[in-house]
Amino acid sequence: MADEDDDIILSELDDDELVQQMQDDLYDGMKEEVEEGVNILLERGWAPYDVLTTALVGGMTVVGRDFRDGILFVPEVLLAAGAMKGGMAILKPLLAETGAPRMGKMVIGTVKGDIHDIGQNLVTMMMEGAGFEVLNIGINRSVDDYIAAIKEFDADILGMSALLTTTMPYMKVVIDQLKADGLRDDYVVLVGGAPLNEEFGRAIGADAYCRDAAVAVETAKEFMARKHNQVAG
Numbered sequence: 001m002a003d004e005d006d007d008i009i010l011s012e013l014d015d016d017e018l019v020q021q022m023q024d025d026l027y028d029g030m031k032e033e034v035e036e037g038v039n040i041l042l043e044r045g046w047a048p049y050d051v052l053t054t055a056l057v058g059g060m061t062v063v064g065r066d067f068r069d070g071i072l073f074v075p076e077v078l079l080a081a082g083a084m085k086g087g088m089a090i091l092k093p094l095l096a097e098t099g100a101p102r103m104g105k106m107v108i109g110t111v112k113g114d115i116h117d118i119g120q121n122l123v124t125m126m127m128e129g130a131g132f133e134v135l136n137i138g139i140n141r142s143v144d145d146y147i148a149a150i151k152e153f154d155a156d157i158l159g160m161s162a163l164l165t166t167t168m169p170y171m172k173v174v175i176d177q178l179k180a181d182g183l184r185d186d187y188v189v190l191v192g193g194a195p196l197n198e199e200f201g202r203a204i205g206a207d208a209y210c211r212d213a214a215v216a217v218e219t220a221k222e223f224m225a226r227k228h229n230q231v232a233g
């Protein structure tokens with residue numbers, strides 16, 4: 001039996017201590033503990049979005065900093081990512097259950113050469129929560145994958161994610177192909193990912209750069225409202 005002095009009973013911590021402990025557990029890749037923490041915060045009446053941003057995204061920010069500084073390495077970051085996904089899986093149905101009318105359809109995926117998927121999964125969850133239908137085509141997606149998906153899904157919006165400075169230029173390859181195929185004006189193209197910025201979004205010909213999932217939702221709503229107004233007018 002474990003030494004009880006070393007055991008931390010998550011449910012006995014106050015909210016601040018619990019969030020801190022969850023961030024530590026996420027850092028250490030302790031999926032079950034992170035999941036338990038998520039459930040406790042929800043039971044205490046926290047909004048799913050606040051649990052997501054404060055406890056999970058906050059924890060991953062620390063992981064990212066230490067990964068950059070060479071304190072953490074890929075295997076540890078993978079464990080942290082697994083713990084984050086465990087927490088996100090609990091929140092997903094709650095974020096999606098707004099019962100909002102369908103706002104529009106979006107295809108999203110991470111570009112070729114890039115396997116980071118936490119951010120785009122989060123965008124997917126938030127968009128679904130806001131009433132969008134989302135087809136998430138996953139990671140390492142080629143221009144052909146994107147174009148096939150937007151046609152098949154009859155999407156309004158194409159979302160692309162990139163987390164590496166080496167993969168973000170691929171977004172332009174996709175946009176250029178849309179132009180070459182005469183399809184560019186049929187879709188709103190939104191891009192996001194930690195290394196991007198507004199200037200990059202403009203330079204590659206995207207409609208907008210989205211700093212985070214909440215901005216992606218707001219931006220998508222704005223573009224859909226404009227589209228509906230155009231149709232009505």
Ligand code: B1M
Pocket residue numbers: 057060061063064065067068069074075077078081108113114115116117118119120122123158159160161162163164165166190191192193194195210211212213214216
């Ligand atoms: Co990687 N990695 N990684 N990694 N990794 C970064 C991105 C890095 C910044 C770490 C660092 O050095 N500080 C660095 C990139 C440096 C650079 O390019 N300048 C890096 C590196 C170098 C690498 C490898 C090359 C490491 C190696 O192998 N030596 C390798 C590359 C693999 C590949 O893709 N080919 C690699 C691998 C990995 C893991 C597999 C271990 C793991 C990914 C696990 C997974 O995703 N399933 C991983 C992780 C977890 C990270 C960090 C730590 C965290 C990323 C994350 O999930 N953040 C990351 C450091 C960091 O970003 N601070 C890092 C949380 C997430 C919620 O945020 O993804 O930014 P983010 O998404 C946000 C917004 O950006 C925005 O909304 C989201 C939610 O608010 N957004 C969008 C994102 N996509 C959007 C799309 C939209 C709209 C908004 O469309 C409309």
